[in-house]
Amino acid sequence: MTIFRNGGVLVLLSFLAACSSGPVPAEHINDPFEETNRQIHEFNKAVDAVALAPASATYGAVVPEELRDAVDNSANNLALPGQTVNHILQGEFADAVQTAARFALNSTLGVAGLFDPASDLGLFELPTNFGETLQVYGVAEGPYLELPLIGGSTVRGTLGMVADFAIDPLQYYIPSPEREYLFLLKGVDLVGDRHTYSDLVNLLLYESSDSYASQRIAYLQNMRHNLDTELVVEDLEDPFAFDY
Amino acid sequence: MHSITKNPALQRRAFLAGAGGLMLTTALPTFAVALTEDAAVGFIRTVVADVHKIINSGKSEAQMLVDFEAFFGNRSEVSLIAKTALGAPGRSASRNQLAAYIQAFQGYISRKYGRQFRDFAGAEISVISSRYAGSKGVLVKSYVNAQHRSDYDLEWWVIEVNGRPKMFDLIIEGISLISTERIEIGAMLESFGGDIDKMTAKLLVS
Numbered sequence: 001m002t003i004f005r006n007g008g009v010l011v012l013l014s015f016l017a018a019c020s021s022g023p024v025p026a027e028h029i030n031d032p033f034e035e036t037n038r039q040i041h042e043f044n045k046a047v048d049a050v051a052l053a054p055a056s057a058t059y060g061a062v063v064p065e066e067l068r069d070a071v072d073n074s075a076n077n078l079a080l081p082g083q084t085v086n087h088i089l090q091g092e093f094a095d096a097v098q099t100a101a102r103f104a105l106n107s108t109l110g111v112a113g114l115f116d117p118a119s120d121l122g123l124f125e126l127p128t129n130f131g132e133t134l135q136v137y138g139v140a141e142g143p144y145l146e147l148p149l150i151g152g153s154t155v156r157g158t159l160g161m162v163a164d165f166a167i168d169p170l171q172y173y174i175p176s177p178e179r180e181y182l183f184l185l186k187g188v189d190l191v192g193d194r195h196t197y198s199d200l201v202n203l204l205l206y207e208s209s210d211s212y213a214s215q216r217i218a219y220l221q222n223m224r225h226n227l228d229t230e231l232v233v234e235d236l237e238d239p240f241a242f243d244y
Numbered sequence: 245m246h247s248i249t250k251n252p253a254l255q256r257r258a259f260l261a262g263a264g265g266l267m268l269t270t271a272l273p274t275f276a277v278a279l280t281e282d283a284a285v286g287f288i289r290t291v292v293a294d295v296h297k298i299i300n301s302g303k304s305e306a307q308m309l310v311d312f313e314a315f316f317g318n319r320s321e322v323s324l325i326a327k328t329a330l331g332a333p334g335r336s337a338s339r340n341q342l343a344a345y346i347q348a349f350q351g352y353i354s355r356k357y358g359r360q361f362r363d364f365a366g367a368e369i370s371v372i373s374s375r376y377a378g379s380k381g382v383l384v385k386s387y388v389n390a391q392h393r394s395d396y397d398l399e400w401w402v403i404e405v406n407g408r409p410k411m412f413d414l415i416i417e418g419i420s421l422i423s424t425e426r427i428e429i430g431a432m433l434e435s436f437g438g439d440i441d442k443m444t445a446k447l448l449v450s
Contacts, residue, residue: 027420196393197393199359203356203360207356208427208428208431209431209432210427210428214428217424217427221418222417222418222419231415233375233380236377239324239328239403239412242327242330242334243327244327
């Protein structure tokens with residue numbers, strides 16, 4: 001079963017790798033599924049308007065900031081074992097050690113991750129995911145996808161999300177009822193994040209003339225930035241091109 | 245990319261580019277001269293000081309927006325940003341249409357981004373490094389340590405216009421203001437069937 005699943009992923013990966021990777025210009029958009037993506041975007045926006053936005057407003061009003069921070073710390077802490085695996089797969093061993101040390105410290109001294117003493121010691125979060133691991137192995141980002149309830153992604157990002165779920169060590173160590181609670185915690189944290197970044201999300205979703213296109217460029221540019229595919233100076237457009 | 249510590253090779257290149265540009269300046273007064281990295285970094289330090297002053301002034305949001313618009317008009321090349329966001333459709337616009345659009349764009353963009361500043365009282369922006377891009381200007385990287393939210397990267401694209409450094413683009417966690425506004429202005433123009441005057445009227449109230 002596991003072998004079959006991994007085999008399927010491998011076939012997809014070799015297909016994507018054949019599409020070749022390399023740095024992508026900052027404004028590059030590859031969106032052959034735009035029509036479907038736009039329909040999903042409207043669905044996501046409706047879900048946000050009727051459920052997520054009101055829930056996050058209530059959450060922000062009812063739950064004190066200290067508790068919201070603790071939930072956020074705790075959810076971020078749970079992501080660290082998976083991130084450690086990805087750092088190892090990427091050959092970034094120093095980052096893997098820092099992430100593992102952060103997890104050890106915050107899970108113990110930080111009371112199961114509610115607090116973040118590791119950052120005070122300079123052991124900052126080094127976020128990564130399997131999408132980045134795929135990029136390190138030369139897999140191209142592939143077409144843009146907007147996923148139901150999740151939002152912006154790419155083919156590579158989506159495969160990475162599935163893989164992240166499979167390689168997360170926690171799910172093999174934590175027994176069943178607790179595992180579901182942790183899933184719930186991640187859900188609550190999502191509501192919290194929607195509250196923390198409400199100005200930005202509202203700007204993007206409700207104040208822009210084409211929220212789909214705005215979200216797409218924001219997602220793609222931010223994702224490329226997080227993957228250290230820095231703006232290449234040679235790729236900068238001519239700033240005086242429209243000096244008419 | 246290199247850190248703020250001096251890089252002789254890059255400085256020499258910047259100097260030569262500057263010298264080359266100087267000769268051109270005599271012939272073509274408005275031609276952009278390549279900016280040195282040091283000048284761009286110094287300029288961004290001034291800009292950061294301006295931003296710190298506004299966000300920590302303790303003024304009301306409305307007053308901060310006024311300060312921000314003045315800051316934006318002074319430190320960035322607003323007309324070029326506005327024209328870049330509008331792109332090709334601007335070429336066929338009349339002089340008056342374009343002037344009205346640029347004026348409206350300045351207010352719109354100052355309100356839109358100025359409003360984001362209200363959460364940033366106490367934030368600390370530190371300049372980290374810079375990259376030289378020849379005649380395209382200099383990218384200056386900074387790091388924003390904000391209270392109550394994650395830290396983030398803020399990159400400033402500095403160009404030289406008529407011998408003075410100006411902001412051209414702001415890149416927040418990889419997201420370019422120019423790219424964002426190009427999409428926004430494009431979508432707005434399309435929704436008015438390509439009518440720049442109607443779009444300008446909309447910008448005035450956005």
